[in-house]
Amino acid sequence: MKTIVDATNVLNQGLAAIRTEFQVDASFPPEVLAAAQQAAARVPSAHADRTASPFVTLDPATSTDLDQAFCIEPSGHDLLLHYAIADVGWFVDDGGLIDVEAWRRGETLYLPDGKANLYPPVLSERAASLLPDGPRPAIVLTVRVDPGGAGRLDGVERAIIRSRAKLAYDTVRPSDLPASFAELARRVQAAEAQRGAARVDPPEQEVTARPDGRFELAFRPRLSSEADNAALSLVANLAVADMLQAHGTGLFRVMAEPEEKAVQRLRISAKGLGVAWPDAMSLEDFERALVPDDPRQAALMLAIRRAGPGASYAPWRAGAKPWHAAMAATYAHATAPLRRLADRYVLRAVLEIANGRPVPAVAAQAFEALPAVMDRADSIAGRIERAVIDLAEAVLLSGKEGSLFRAVVTEADERGGKVQLCDYPVVARLSAKGLTPGAVIDMRLAAVDQLRRTLTFERAEAAAA
Structure with a gap:
């Protein structure tokens, strides 16, 4: 980790230039803000009451756009993961001002000095966010995880939940979490290894703001709390993908195997x-055996990540099995609707399927249009991330x-x-x-x-x- 000394304020000026270059719009048109303000006042009427369940969230300490809350209970030898996902769809009308703006953006964009939200903050950081300051509408995925780590959807419902605590990756204690949290994560991670998944996370090259106004450039290995929390999202997304595939619909995250020359x-x-x-x-x-604390192994982990062909989105097609090589499974994104447009439609589809209803035409049509929208948004996010790191590296080494x-x-x-x-x-x-x-x-x-x-x-x- 290196502290960036930026006496001439080049970094802040450069971040402003990056926002201009990539047309990062942190603000929203007045009419969209007004529509969001009205939507935030909606009172849910189609949701079950699950406020008695002990849901908690686990995220970076500074996060306010909280997509997921969870509670876990035993069921014989299985574990039931009740995974509450922010019900953004409850607040957003198809074809309305908020919806049109979200399609233009595609996903939330992150920079060290702030972000450009997918939805106005009155929704994404307040009314729709699963904060522990009151009841929130959610779509609750109940995932049954067997002793081998395989998960399947037992049910999907709209429900009102109340988070008991906003837990942070760097301060959470085992006693803060559900008793079966570590065991559930262990099962899912063991299942990954068993099926040959290569979802190994190298240390990330990132730029972060410090309280004193300076910035740091670092390789940051993933904390164990992050890895365990990611296992919850993983098993839920896999279960969602299986249900969509079985019913001949959906949008999937796909990735090809690395070419032999790259290996x-x-x-x-x-x-x-x-x-x-x-x-x-x-x-x-080999990937799973690498450790990010060793600089040479960390460099190799980054090289492996760059050698891959990259992931994209694909709608369901008859006769084709969508495949994500790194997951070694059929995989979908469903658990971050506050930050990714596609997740809202995947959740909408699986909610209907799980309750014996047809997938709405608007969702089926969205699955055809979303790959281009999401791939464009992912590309912009990746280019912004690289530009920020390039800027920080230039400031860090200036004078040398x-x-x-x-x-x-x-x-x-x-x-x-x-x-x-x-x-x-x-x-x-x-x-x-x-x-x-x-x-x-x-x-x-x-x-x-x-x-x-x-x-x-x-x-x-x-x-x-």
């Missing part, structure tokens, strides 16, 4: 980094021109390659011939352009691995 390049990287990868071990098993840096080559092509600096959380591009993935090299920082968010490195003498 061979990764084996070379592992050898260069000094990380043992037995010939007989698959990429999936002429200095030598040791780095590991993580990717190489005919034009050069990508390198991971050994002493800074920085991933950079190096234009140089003869780079070999896994090689440890020395580079000289030739130039920093904070306005263009670029670092220019030159190859120095070769370094011993």
Whole structure:
């Protein structure tokens, strides 16, 4: 982790420039805000009363757009996960002002100094958010998780819930959580390993604001509380996907297997980094054995993530089985409707199916149109994230021109390659011939352009691995 000293306020100016460049609109048109204000006053009338159930939420401490709350109870050898998802659809009229604006945005966009919400804050951070300050409408997915970690939907209903606590990843204690929380997460994670899933989360390169107004650039490994909480979303999304697939409808998250050439390049990287990868071990098993606390293994985890083809959305098609290679399963997004447009329609479909009703035509039509909308939104979010990191790296290394840096080559092509600096959380591009993935090299920082968010490195003498 490195603190960014930004005496001339370049970072804040750069973030403002990124917002302009990518047309990040944190505000909403007055008519949309007015419609949201009216929608927030709606009193639910089609919801069961589940306020007696001990739901809690678990999120980053500063989050106010809370999509999920949960409680867990035993049922013989199974565990019942009651997973309450914010009922955004209760507040949003099809074709109305809020709906049209959400289709324009696609998803919430995040920057270190704020975000651009998918829905107006009066909904996404108040009336529809599962905060512990009063009853909230939700769609409750009841997922039965067997001892082997497989889940299926036992029921879906609209319900009023009341969260008992807003728990945070970095401060939560086991005693704050339902008694079976850790066991449920263990079951789901064991099932992942059993089916050969490769959902391994490398440390994230991120920029965060500090209370003193400065920023930090860091590789942040996922906390165990985050991983366990993600298991709840995972088993719910898998169960939703199974129900949609069985009924011949839905929208799925799909991803292809990495190409064999990419796997061979990764084996070379592992050898260069000094990380043992037995010939007989698959990429999936190898990934699960890596630990983010080791800098070389963390660099390799990032290389594996970049080697994949990326995920996209696809509607159900007769005769085709949607597949997510990293999950090793059929998978759907349903558990973050405050932040992703597609989830609202997936929830709507599964609510009807589970209760013996046909999927509304508006949802079926949305499944055909959503892939283009969501892929565009995902692309913009990814480009913004990379631009923010490029900016932070430029500010962090400004004034160090002429200095030598040791780095590991993580990717190489005919034009050069990508390198991971050994002493800074920085991933950079190096234009140089003869780079070999896994090689440890020395580079000289030739130039920093904070306005263009670029670092220019030159190859120095070769370094011993």
